[in-house]
Amino acid sequence: MFEELDGLFDGYALPLVELRFIQELRQLIQSDNPVGVPIVILSLDEIAGCVDVIGCALEHDTIVGLSIRYCGLRALPESLCKLSHLRQLHVTGNSLTAFPTSLGSLRHLEAIYADHNHLAALPAGIGDLRRLEALHLDGNWLTALPESIGQLTQLTTLQLYDNQMTLLPESIAHLRQLRDISVGHNQLHVLPEGLWQLHNLNVLNIAENQLSNLPEGIGQLTQLKMLDLAHNQLDTLPESLGKLRQLEFLYMSNNRLTDLPATLANLSQLIYLNCTDNCLTTLFPAIGKLQGLRELRLYNNQLESLPAELGTLTWLRELHLSNNRFVALPEVLGKLTGLTYLDLRNNRLLRLSMVIGQLSNLTYLDLRANRLVVLPDLSGDLLRLKKVDLRWNKIASFPQWLQRLEENGCIVYH
Incomplete structure:
Protein backbone atom coordinates (compact mmCIF):
# COMPACT_ATOMS: atom_id res chain seq x y z
CA MET A 1 0.00 0.00 0.00
CA PHE A 2 2.90 2.36 0.76
CA GLU A 3 5.24 1.43 -2.10
CA GLU A 4 5.54 5.14 -2.95
CA LEU A 5 7.40 5.72 0.31
CA ASP A 6 10.25 3.57 -1.06
CA GLY A 7 10.84 1.79 2.19
CA LEU A 8 11.98 5.07 3.73
CA PHE A 9 10.45 4.21 7.07
CA ASP A 10 11.70 0.61 7.13
CA GLY A 11 13.07 -0.07 10.56
CA TYR A 12 10.51 2.25 12.16
CA ALA A 13 7.22 1.02 13.60
CA LEU A 14 5.40 4.16 12.46
CA PRO A 15 1.63 4.12 13.13
CA LEU A 16 -0.46 3.37 10.06
CA VAL A 17 -2.29 6.71 10.32
CA GLU A 18 1.02 8.59 10.15
CA LEU A 19 2.15 6.65 7.07
CA ARG A 20 -1.18 7.43 5.43
CA PHE A 21 -0.74 11.12 6.23
CA ILE A 22 2.73 11.24 4.66
CA GLN A 23 1.43 9.53 1.52
CA GLU A 24 -1.54 11.91 1.30
CA LEU A 25 0.77 14.88 1.80
CA ARG A 26 3.11 13.75 -0.94
CA GLN A 27 0.20 13.28 -3.34
CA LEU A 28 -1.10 16.77 -2.51
CA ILE A 29 2.26 18.32 -3.31
CA GLN A 30 2.58 16.30 -6.54
CA SER A 31 -0.82 17.56 -7.71
CA ASP A 32 0.63 21.09 -7.78
CA ASN A 33 4.24 20.14 -8.41
CA PRO A 34 4.56 17.14 -10.77
CA VAL A 35 8.23 16.78 -9.97
CA GLY A 36 7.31 16.13 -6.35
CA VAL A 37 9.59 16.46 -3.37
CA PRO A 38 11.73 13.91 -1.56
CA ILE A 39 11.09 12.75 1.97
CA VAL A 40 13.99 12.92 4.42
CA ILE A 41 14.35 11.88 8.01
CA LEU A 42 16.19 14.39 10.18
CA SER A 43 16.58 15.35 13.80
CA LEU A 44 14.22 17.86 15.40
CA ASP A 45 17.02 20.44 15.33
CA GLU A 46 17.63 19.97 11.60
CA ILE A 47 14.15 20.17 10.10
CA ALA A 48 13.91 23.97 10.43
CA GLY A 49 16.46 24.30 7.61
CA CYS A 50 14.69 22.01 5.13
CA VAL A 51 13.64 23.47 1.77
CA ASP A 52 11.75 21.65 -1.03
CA VAL A 53 11.54 18.43 0.96
CA ILE A 54 9.17 16.76 3.36
CA GLY A 55 11.29 16.60 6.48
CA CYS A 56 10.30 14.28 9.30
CA ALA A 57 11.78 14.12 12.77
CA LEU A 58 11.07 10.83 14.53
CA GLU A 59 11.22 9.85 18.17
CA HIS A 60 10.05 6.53 19.58
CA ASP A 61 8.59 5.48 16.21
CA THR A 62 6.34 8.50 15.80
CA ILE A 63 6.57 11.83 13.96
CA VAL A 64 7.40 14.70 16.34
CA GLY A 65 8.57 17.24 13.77
CA LEU A 66 7.31 18.01 10.28
CA SER A 67 8.86 20.44 7.78
CA ILE A 68 7.17 21.30 4.46
CA ARG A 69 8.92 24.58 3.66
CA TYR A 70 8.71 26.13 0.18
CA CYS A 71 6.98 23.13 -1.38
CA GLY A 72 4.17 24.95 -3.22
CA LEU A 73 1.57 23.50 -0.87
CA ARG A 74 -1.91 25.06 -1.07
CA ALA A 75 -3.60 23.12 1.74
CA LEU A 76 -2.69 20.82 4.60
CA PRO A 77 -4.57 17.53 4.84
CA GLU A 78 -7.16 17.34 7.62
CA SER A 79 -5.41 14.13 8.58
CA LEU A 80 -2.64 16.30 10.05
CA CYS A 81 -4.49 15.79 13.32
CA LYS A 82 -3.40 12.14 13.24
CA LEU A 83 0.16 13.22 14.12
CA SER A 84 -0.82 13.18 17.75
CA HIS A 85 2.74 13.58 19.07
CA LEU A 86 3.76 16.43 16.75
CA ARG A 87 5.81 19.10 18.54
CA GLN A 88 7.07 21.25 15.65
CA LEU A 89 5.31 22.23 12.41
CA HIS A 90 7.25 24.12 9.72
CA VAL A 91 5.18 25.24 6.70
CA THR A 92 6.87 28.54 5.81
CA GLY A 93 6.85 29.69 2.19
CA ASN A 94 3.82 27.90 0.79
CA SER A 95 0.43 29.14 -0.45
CA LEU A 96 -1.71 28.02 2.47
CA THR A 97 -4.95 29.97 2.88
CA ALA A 98 -6.07 28.22 6.07
CA PHE A 99 -5.03 25.71 8.69
CA PRO A 100 -7.04 22.51 9.09
CA THR A 101 -9.93 23.06 11.50
CA SER A 102 -8.57 20.16 13.52
CA LEU A 103 -5.28 21.96 14.25
CA GLY A 104 -6.29 22.43 17.87
CA SER A 105 -6.23 18.68 18.46
CA LEU A 106 -2.42 18.60 18.20
CA ARG A 107 -2.08 18.99 21.95
CA HIS A 108 1.69 18.35 22.01
CA LEU A 109 2.48 21.12 19.51
CA GLU A 110 5.15 23.53 20.83
CA ALA A 111 6.03 25.55 17.72
CA ILE A 112 4.33 26.61 14.49
CA TYR A 113 6.34 28.31 11.74
CA ALA A 114 3.98 29.44 8.97
CA ASP A 115 5.58 32.64 7.67
CA HIS A 116 4.95 33.80 4.10
CA ASN A 117 1.72 32.05 3.25
CA HIS A 118 -1.76 33.39 2.38
CA LEU A 119 -3.43 32.79 5.74
CA ALA A 120 -6.41 35.10 6.22
CA ALA A 121 -7.60 33.75 9.58
CA LEU A 122 -6.68 31.34 12.37
CA PRO A 123 -9.05 28.63 13.58
CA ALA A 124 -10.64 29.33 16.95
CA GLY A 125 -9.35 25.94 18.05
CA ILE A 126 -5.79 27.28 18.06
CA GLY A 127 -6.45 28.21 21.68
CA ASP A 128 -6.42 24.49 22.54
CA LEU A 129 -2.68 24.26 21.81
CA ARG A 130 -1.85 24.80 25.47
CA ARG A 131 1.80 23.75 25.05
CA LEU A 132 2.50 26.16 22.19
CA GLU A 133 5.57 28.32 22.87
CA ALA A 134 6.30 29.84 19.45
CA LEU A 135 3.87 31.07 16.79
CA HIS A 136 5.41 32.56 13.63
CA LEU A 137 2.98 34.07 11.11
CA ASP A 138 4.95 36.86 9.42
CA GLY A 139 3.96 37.77 5.88
CA ASN A 140 0.39 36.50 5.77
CA TRP A 141 -3.02 38.12 5.17
CA LEU A 142 -4.36 38.08 8.71
CA THR A 143 -6.82 40.85 9.58
CA ALA A 144 -7.50 39.76 13.17
CA LEU A 145 -6.65 37.18 15.82
CA PRO A 146 -9.26 35.02 17.53
CA GLU A 147 -9.95 35.80 21.19
CA SER A 148 -8.87 32.22 21.92
CA ILE A 149 -5.27 33.31 21.31
CA GLY A 150 -5.29 34.35 24.96
CA GLN A 151 -5.47 30.68 25.98
CA LEU A 152 -1.91 30.07 24.75
CA THR A 153 -0.50 30.77 28.19
CA GLN A 154 2.87 29.10 27.46
CA LEU A 155 3.55 31.27 24.41
CA THR A 156 6.92 33.07 24.53
CA THR A 157 7.21 34.23 20.89
CA LEU A 158 4.47 35.73 18.70
CA GLN A 159 5.53 36.94 15.25
CA LEU A 160 2.87 38.73 13.17
CA TYR A 161 4.95 41.14 11.10
CA ASP A 162 3.55 42.15 7.69
CA ASN A 163 -0.11 41.24 7.97
CA GLN A 164 -3.26 43.37 7.68
CA MET A 165 -4.44 43.59 11.27
CA THR A 166 -6.29 46.68 12.48
CA LEU A 167 -6.80 45.51 16.08
CA LEU A 168 -5.27 43.14 18.61
CA PRO A 169 -7.62 41.25 20.96
CA GLU A 170 -7.74 42.22 24.64
CA SER A 171 -7.20 38.54 25.47
CA ILE A 172 -3.56 39.09 24.58
CA ALA A 173 -3.20 40.23 28.19
CA HIS A 174 -3.27 36.56 29.26
CA LEU A 175 -0.03 35.73 27.43
CA ARG A 176 2.03 36.38 30.55
CA GLN A 177 5.00 34.26 29.41
CA LEU A 178 5.46 36.26 26.20
CA ARG A 179 9.04 37.47 25.68
CA ASP A 180 8.99 38.57 22.04
CA ILE A 181 6.09 40.04 20.06
CA SER A 182 6.23 41.60 16.61
CA VAL A 183 3.14 43.24 15.12
CA GLY A 184 5.09 45.58 12.85
CA HIS A 185 3.92 46.43 9.33
CA ASN A 186 0.20 46.09 10.04
CA GLN A 187 -2.61 48.67 10.14
CA LEU A 188 -2.93 49.22 13.88
CA HIS A 189 -4.34 52.57 15.03
CA VAL A 190 -4.46 51.71 18.74
CA LEU A 191 -2.95 49.12 21.04
CA PRO A 192 -4.92 47.11 23.60
CA GLU A 193 -4.46 48.05 27.26
CA GLY A 194 -3.74 44.40 27.95
CA LEU A 195 -0.45 44.70 26.09
CA TRP A 196 1.03 46.63 29.02
CA GLN A 197 0.36 43.67 31.32
CA LEU A 198 2.92 41.51 29.53
CA HIS A 199 5.62 42.28 32.07
CA ASN A 200 8.06 39.63 30.80
CA LEU A 201 8.40 41.15 27.33
CA ASN A 202 11.98 41.62 26.13
CA VAL A 203 11.20 42.59 22.52
CA LEU A 204 8.30 44.72 21.27
CA ASN A 205 8.04 45.62 17.58
CA ILE A 206 5.10 47.91 16.73
CA ALA A 207 6.82 49.66 13.82
CA GLU A 208 5.16 50.49 10.49
CA ASN A 209 1.63 50.94 11.77
CA GLN A 210 -0.64 53.98 12.01
CA LEU A 211 -0.16 54.79 15.69
CA SER A 212 -0.53 58.44 16.63
CA ASN A 213 -0.37 57.93 20.39
CA LEU A 214 1.74 55.77 22.68
CA PRO A 215 0.08 55.30 26.09
CA GLU A 216 1.91 55.86 29.37
CA GLY A 217 1.21 52.19 30.10
CA ILE A 218 4.26 51.22 28.07
CA GLY A 219 6.33 52.14 31.12
CA GLN A 220 5.11 48.93 32.78
CA LEU A 221 7.17 46.80 30.38
CA THR A 222 10.27 47.12 32.53
CA GLN A 223 12.02 44.04 31.09
CA LEU A 224 12.12 45.40 27.53
CA LYS A 225 15.50 45.27 25.82
CA MET A 226 14.37 46.24 22.31
CA LEU A 227 11.55 48.64 21.37
CA ASP A 228 10.73 49.51 17.75
CA LEU A 229 8.34 52.45 17.23
CA ALA A 230 9.58 53.43 13.77
CA HIS A 231 7.35 54.45 10.86
CA ASN A 232 4.28 55.54 12.79
CA GLN A 233 2.59 58.93 13.26
CA LEU A 234 3.84 59.77 16.75
CA ASP A 235 4.39 63.46 17.53
CA THR A 236 5.12 62.94 21.24
CA LEU A 237 6.46 60.17 23.43
CA PRO A 238 5.28 59.33 26.95
CA GLU A 239 7.44 60.28 29.93
CA SER A 240 7.09 56.69 31.15
CA LEU A 241 9.60 55.52 28.51
CA GLY A 242 12.18 56.50 31.10
CA LYS A 243 11.08 53.53 33.23
CA LEU A 244 12.38 51.03 30.68
CA ARG A 245 15.76 50.82 32.37
CA GLN A 246 16.76 47.52 30.72
CA LEU A 247 16.31 48.93 27.21
CA GLU A 248 19.31 48.48 24.91
CA PHE A 249 17.88 49.26 21.46
CA LEU A 250 15.35 52.03 20.76
CA TYR A 251 14.07 52.70 17.25
CA MET A 252 11.76 55.68 16.65
CA SER A 253 12.65 56.86 13.15
CA ASN A 254 10.10 58.14 10.63
CA ASN A 255 7.65 59.70 13.04
CA ARG A 256 6.70 63.35 13.67
CA LEU A 257 8.67 63.98 16.83
CA THR A 258 9.74 67.56 17.57
CA ASP A 259 11.52 66.72 20.82
CA LEU A 260 12.36 63.78 23.07
CA PRO A 261 11.34 63.36 26.71
CA ALA A 262 14.15 64.14 29.15
CA THR A 263 13.30 60.91 31.00
CA LEU A 264 15.14 59.00 28.26
CA ALA A 265 18.25 59.92 30.24
CA ASN A 266 17.27 57.13 32.66
CA LEU A 267 17.93 54.46 30.02
CA SER A 268 21.38 53.67 31.32
CA GLN A 269 21.65 50.38 29.39
CA LEU A 270 20.92 51.95 26.00
CA ILE A 271 23.39 50.97 23.27
CA TYR A 272 21.57 52.08 20.12
CA LEU A 273 19.27 55.07 19.59
CA ASN A 274 17.67 55.81 16.22
CA CYS A 275 15.70 59.08 15.89
CA THR A 276 16.13 59.60 12.15
CA ASP A 277 13.49 61.17 9.90
CA ASN A 278 11.70 63.25 12.51
CA CYS A 279 11.37 67.00 13.15
CA LEU A 280 13.87 67.39 16.00
CA THR A 281 15.33 70.87 16.44
CA THR A 282 17.20 70.18 19.70
CA LEU A 283 18.40 67.31 21.86
CA PHE A 284 17.69 67.16 25.57
CA PRO A 285 20.90 68.01 27.51
CA ALA A 286 20.57 64.98 29.78
CA ILE A 287 21.41 62.77 26.80
CA GLY A 288 24.91 62.89 28.25
CA LYS A 289 23.78 60.39 30.90
CA LEU A 290 23.47 57.62 28.31
CA GLN A 291 27.01 56.51 29.04
CA GLY A 292 26.72 53.14 27.31
CA LEU A 293 25.52 54.53 23.97
CA ARG A 294 27.49 53.15 21.01
CA GLU A 295 25.45 54.36 18.03
CA LEU A 296 23.34 57.51 17.66
CA ARG A 297 21.35 58.13 14.48
CA LEU A 298 19.91 61.63 14.03
CA TYR A 299 19.90 62.19 10.29
CA ASN A 300 16.98 63.85 8.49
CA ASN A 301 16.01 66.22 11.29
CA GLN A 302 16.30 70.00 11.78
CA LEU A 303 19.23 70.17 14.20
CA GLU A 304 21.48 73.24 14.19
CA SER A 305 23.50 72.46 17.31
CA LEU A 306 24.30 69.72 19.81
CA PRO A 307 24.26 70.01 23.61
CA ALA A 308 27.65 70.21 25.32
CA GLU A 309 26.63 67.24 27.49
CA LEU A 310 26.90 64.99 24.44
CA GLY A 311 30.65 65.15 24.94
CA THR A 312 30.46 62.75 27.89
CA LEU A 313 29.46 59.85 25.61
CA THR A 314 32.95 58.43 25.46
CA TRP A 315 31.73 55.00 24.30
CA LEU A 316 30.00 56.43 21.23
Missing part, protein backbone atom coordinates in the same frame (compact mmCIF):
# COMPACT_ATOMS: atom_id res chain seq x y z
CA ARG A 317 31.36 54.83 18.06
CA GLU A 318 28.93 55.96 15.34
CA LEU A 319 27.27 59.35 14.96
CA HIS A 320 24.92 60.01 12.04
CA LEU A 321 24.06 63.70 11.51
CA SER A 322 23.37 63.96 7.79
CA ASN A 323 20.53 66.09 6.42
CA ASN A 324 20.34 68.56 9.28
CA ARG A 325 21.09 72.31 9.44
CA PHE A 326 24.62 72.56 10.82
CA VAL A 327 26.63 75.51 9.47
CA ALA A 328 29.65 74.80 11.66
CA LEU A 329 31.03 71.74 13.39
CA PRO A 330 29.75 71.57 16.97
CA GLU A 331 32.73 71.97 19.31
CA VAL A 332 31.45 69.07 21.40
CA LEU A 333 32.42 66.65 18.62
CA GLY A 334 36.05 67.02 19.65
CA LYS A 335 35.32 65.23 22.92
CA LEU A 336 33.90 62.14 21.24
CA THR A 337 37.32 60.59 20.84
CA GLY A 338 35.96 57.06 20.52
CA LEU A 339 34.13 57.85 17.27
CA THR A 340 35.01 55.65 14.32
CA TYR A 341 32.14 56.73 12.02
CA LEU A 342 30.95 60.31 11.47
CA ASP A 343 28.37 61.25 8.85
CA LEU A 344 27.79 64.98 8.24
CA ARG A 345 26.66 64.94 4.62
CA ASN A 346 23.94 67.24 3.36
CA ASN A 347 24.35 69.97 5.94
CA ARG A 348 25.37 73.61 5.49
CA LEU A 349 28.97 73.46 6.69
CA LEU A 350 31.03 76.42 5.50
CA ARG A 351 34.33 75.34 7.00
CA LEU A 352 35.94 72.42 8.74
CA SER A 353 37.43 73.35 12.10
CA MET A 354 40.40 71.61 13.71
CA VAL A 355 37.96 70.04 16.16
CA ILE A 356 37.68 67.13 13.82
CA GLY A 357 41.39 66.50 14.16
CA GLN A 358 40.80 65.33 17.73
CA LEU A 359 38.89 62.28 16.47
CA SER A 360 41.98 60.12 16.12
CA ASN A 361 40.02 56.84 15.94
CA LEU A 362 37.91 57.94 12.98
CA THR A 363 37.86 55.46 10.08
CA TYR A 364 34.92 56.85 8.08
CA LEU A 365 34.17 60.54 7.47
CA ASP A 366 31.37 61.68 5.17
CA LEU A 367 31.22 65.41 4.32
CA ARG A 368 29.38 65.22 1.01
CA ALA A 369 27.06 67.97 -0.17
CA ASN A 370 28.06 70.77 2.19
CA ARG A 371 29.43 74.24 1.38
CA LEU A 372 33.09 73.70 2.21
CA VAL A 373 35.60 75.89 0.38
CA VAL A 374 38.91 75.00 2.07
CA LEU A 375 40.15 72.15 4.22
CA PRO A 376 42.59 72.25 7.15
CA ASP A 377 45.48 69.80 7.08
CA LEU A 378 44.29 66.76 9.02
CA SER A 379 46.70 64.19 7.65
CA GLY A 380 48.72 64.05 10.86
CA ASP A 381 45.68 63.57 13.08
CA LEU A 382 43.30 61.21 11.31
CA LEU A 383 45.78 58.41 10.76
CA ARG A 384 43.16 55.65 10.90
CA LEU A 385 40.90 57.00 8.16
CA LYS A 386 39.87 54.35 5.64
CA LYS A 387 37.31 56.39 3.72
CA VAL A 388 36.60 60.12 3.39
CA ASP A 389 33.98 61.58 1.06
CA LEU A 390 34.21 65.27 0.04
CA ARG A 391 32.11 65.32 -3.11
CA TRP A 392 29.63 68.07 -3.94
CA ASN A 393 31.29 70.86 -1.98
CA LYS A 394 32.83 74.11 -3.25
CA ILE A 395 36.48 73.20 -2.83
CA ALA A 396 38.45 74.81 -5.67
CA SER A 397 41.64 72.78 -5.24
CA PHE A 398 42.30 69.76 -3.10
CA PRO A 399 45.30 69.92 -0.74
CA GLN A 400 48.33 67.67 -0.88
CA TRP A 401 47.52 65.99 2.40
CA LEU A 402 44.57 64.20 0.76
CA GLN A 403 47.06 62.53 -1.55
CA ARG A 404 49.09 61.42 1.46
CA LEU A 405 45.95 59.85 2.92
CA GLU A 406 45.44 57.93 -0.31
CA GLU A 407 49.03 56.74 -0.24
CA ASN A 408 48.35 55.36 3.22
CA GLY A 409 45.43 53.30 1.91
CA CYS A 410 42.54 55.69 2.55
CA ILE A 411 39.83 55.91 -0.13
CA VAL A 412 39.19 59.58 -0.88
CA TYR A 413 36.22 60.75 -2.92
CA HIS A 414 36.48 64.34 -4.19
